[in-house]
Amino acid sequence: MDHQLECGCIELIRIIQPTDEERRNPKYVPRLEINSEAKKIISEKFQSPISILVYVGNTGVGKSKLASLTAGVLQREKYNQSLSPFLSGPDPKGVTHGVWMWREPLKDPNKSNKKGSILLLDCEGMGTLDQKTTANLYLFCMLISTAFAVVLRPARVERQQGERLQNALQGFANMKTPYVLPNLWLVPVELPHLMKNNKIISSNEWINEVLSVTECNNTLSTNENKLLETQYNYIRQMLPNINVANVSYLPICFRDDSQLADDIFTQLREASSECFYTSLSDVIRQLLKSGGKRLPGSYSNLLYVRPAELAHLMGDLIDIINADTSPNPDELIGKYLLERFEQEIVKKKIAEFQGNLLSTTKSYLKKNLRKRETETQMNDNNIILSNERNHLTKQYITEITKLAEEKIYGPHSILLTLELFKRSLDHVRKAMDEYQDPELLIEKIRSNFSTNDQNDQEKKQKILSDDTEQRLEKITERINREDLINASISGSELQVDLEQCSECGRTGGIVSIIHSKEVCSSKRNGNYYRYNDQEDVMVCDACRKLEKISVTKIECSKCGAPRKIISFL
Known part of the structure; x- marks a missing residue:
C-alpha cells in the first residue's frame, strides 16, 4: 500500500x-x-x-x-x-x-x-x-x-x-x-x-x-x-x-x-x-x-x-x-557508554565466569574428592579451589577490561580510570564473589560422604551430578542468549506498516515498534529488534527483554487509539 x-x-x-x-x-x-x-x-x-x-x-x-x-x-x-x-x-x-x-x-x-x-x-x-x-x-x-x-x-x-x-x-x-x-x-x-x-x-x-x-x-x-x-x-x-x-x-x-x-x-x-x-x-x-x-x-x-x-x-x-x-556532559556520556559495557560485555562474561568456575570445580572434585577427607585434605582442597576462584576472577576482570577498551572506550581512555567505571568493576567482582554454587556443591558432596551407605552415596552423587549438569546447561543458554541478543540488536529495527488512524486520521506508514518507558525496566524508550531471525520473537535494546511479536499492539501516538497493523517488516 x-x-x-x-x-x-x-x-x-x-x-x-x-x-x-x-x-x-x-x-x-x-x-x-x-x-x-x-x-x-x-x-x-x-x-x-x-x-x-x-x-x-x-x-x-x-x-x-x-x-x-x-x-x-x-x-x-x-x-x-x-x-x-x-x-x-x-x-x-x-x-x-x-x-x-x-x-x-x-x-x-x-x-x-x-x-x-x-x-x-x-x-x-x-x-x-x-x-x-x-x-x-x-x-x-x-x-x-x-x-x-x-x-x-x-x-x-x-x-x-x-x-x-x-x-x-x-x-x-x-x-x-x-x-x-x-x-x-x-x-x-x-x-x-x-x-x-x-x-x-x-x-x-x-x-x-x-x-x-x-x-x-x-x-x-x-x-x-x-x-x-x-x-x-x-x-x-x-x-x-x-x-x-x-x-x-x-x-x-x-x-x-x-x-x-x-x-x-x-x-x-x-x-x-x-x-x-x-x-x-x-x-x-x-x-x-x-x-x-x-x-x-x-x-x-x-x-x-x-x-x-x-x-x-x-x-x-x-x-x-x-x-x-x-555544562560538562562527561558524566552523562560515561553513563551511556557504561550501559552498553554492562549490557553487551559484562552480562556474558559473568555467565562465562560462573560456568568456568563450576565446571572446573566439578572436574576437580570428581578426581580428588571420592571419599571422606581428613582435616588436612579438606584444608588443602579448600585452598586449591579458593586459589582457582581468585585466578578466574582476576582473569575475567582482565578480559572484561580489555574488551571495554577494544569495543567501547578505546585504549588508555581516561574514562576507564574514572570512578563510574571503577564502581562498575567493583559490582562485577561482587557478582562473582556472590556466586556460591561451586562451594555449595562441595558442601553437598562432603555431606554425602557422612553416611556409610554406599548405595545411598551413589544415588545422591548421581543427583548432584545431574543437578550440576543442568546448572551448566542453563549457564550455557544464558551465554548463547546474550550472544544472540547482541547480534540481533546490531541489525535493523523491527518495523510495522500501519493503516491510517481510524480515530484522528493520522497518516499511515512504516514505523519502528517502541518499548515504552512506562513499561520498559530501563525507564526509557527502547527499539525492538527481531530476535535471532525468529518469526515471532523480538528483543528490546534498552532492557533486553524478549517479547512475542504476534501479540504486539500499536497505539496512535497522537490520540492513543489502537492502530491497525498491515504487516511486520
Whole structure:
C-alpha cells in the first residue's frame, strides 16, 4: 500500500526566551527545550546507523535554503508539497529559531538498499543570539552530529564566526571524554572552485588561506588581527581535521525564497539545475563519508547510537546544558557508554565466569574428592579451589577490561580510570564473589560422604551430578542468549506498516515498534529488534527483554487509539 510521505521540517530545539530579570542576572543560564514530538519521530522512523548532518553559520548566509535543497537531493521520490521545507528568507533577525529537523529519514543515495538513515538539522543563524546561547546551541549540535557544516558566504571565516566557534569549542576544553568532537566542514556556497589569485588550489591550501590572517587584505586593527589569529589557532588545535566542501552557483529558480516551496524535487532534476545538483550531490557524499553516529566518547566504529537511544540522549544533553553556566556532559556520556559495557560485555562474561568456575570445580572434585577427607585434605582442597576462584576472577576482570577498551572506550581512555567505571568493576567482582554454587556443591558432596551407605552415596552423587549438569546447561543458554541478543540488536529495527488512524486520521506508514518507558525496566524508550531471525520473537535494546511479536499492539501516538497493523517488516 502506498502512503503519502509526511515530509517537511519540525522544530527539534526551542530557545526559551528569558525574562528581563533573568537577562540582568550574571548567573543566568540560557534554557533550551526539546520537542517531544520530534523525539518520537526519531525513535519511530529512523534506523541506525544514523548520519546526522547539521548546517550552522551566520544569519542570512543561506543555511536553511541549503538544508531544504539537501533534502531535495536526498529524497528518492516526490513528497507532499503542502508541507513546507525549512524556512528561509531575508529577515535580518533570521527566520530559523532554535534547531529544526527534517521529519522524514533520508537515505544515502550511494548506499541503495542498505540499512541506516540520515537526520538533517538546520541550526539558527548566529548573530542575533547572545554569546552563551550560541555556544550552547553549537555544543549540542557538535555533540550529536556526524558532520558539523559551517555554511560560509562570503567564503571566509570572519571574526564573529571565529569567535562563536572558539566559544563553542571551549565547552569541550574541560571535558575528559575523547572521541566527542564532530567532523568540521567549511561549506562555502556559490563557489564552484577553490581559488586564490585566479588559480585553482587544493582543499588544504584553501583551508590554510581561510584560517590565516592576512593583514594587508583586511581593515582590522593590529589587536583585532592578533585576536583573530588566536581564534584560528584555537579552532585548528581543537579540530585538527577540518575539511571543505564547496557548492556551485544556485540556479535561478532557487534564488527567490518565496518560490522555494515549489516543487524542489523536480526542479533539482531539471537540465537547468544539473550543474548545481551534481555539485550539491558531491558535497553531500563528502559530508556522509564519516558514516553513522556513534555514541559520543566511543572508540569503536560499530558502536552506533540507536534511534530511541539517540532521542533520549538528546533530551539528557539539553538537561545538562540547562543546568550549568559551563555544562560538562562527561558524566552523562560515561553513563551511556557504561550501559552498553554492562549490557553487551559484562552480562556474558559473568555467565562465562560462573560456568568456568563450576565446571572446573566439578572436574576437580570428581578426581580428588571420592571419599571422606581428613582435616588436612579438606584444608588443602579448600585452598586449591579458593586459589582457582581468585585466578578466574582476576582473569575475567582482565578480559572484561580489555574488551571495554577494544569495543567501547578505546585504549588508555581516561574514562576507564574514572570512578563510574571503577564502581562498575567493583559490582562485577561482587557478582562473582556472590556466586556460591561451586562451594555449595562441595558442601553437598562432603555431606554425602557422612553416611556409610554406599548405595545411598551413589544415588545422591548421581543427583548432584545431574543437578550440576543442568546448572551448566542453563549457564550455557544464558551465554548463547546474550550472544544472540547482541547480534540481533546490531541489525535493523523491527518495523510495522500501519493503516491510517481510524480515530484522528493520522497518516499511515512504516514505523519502528517502541518499548515504552512506562513499561520498559530501563525507564526509557527502547527499539525492538527481531530476535535471532525468529518469526515471532523480538528483543528490546534498552532492557533486553524478549517479547512475542504476534501479540504486539500499536497505539496512535497522537490520540492513543489502537492502530491497525498491515504487516511486520
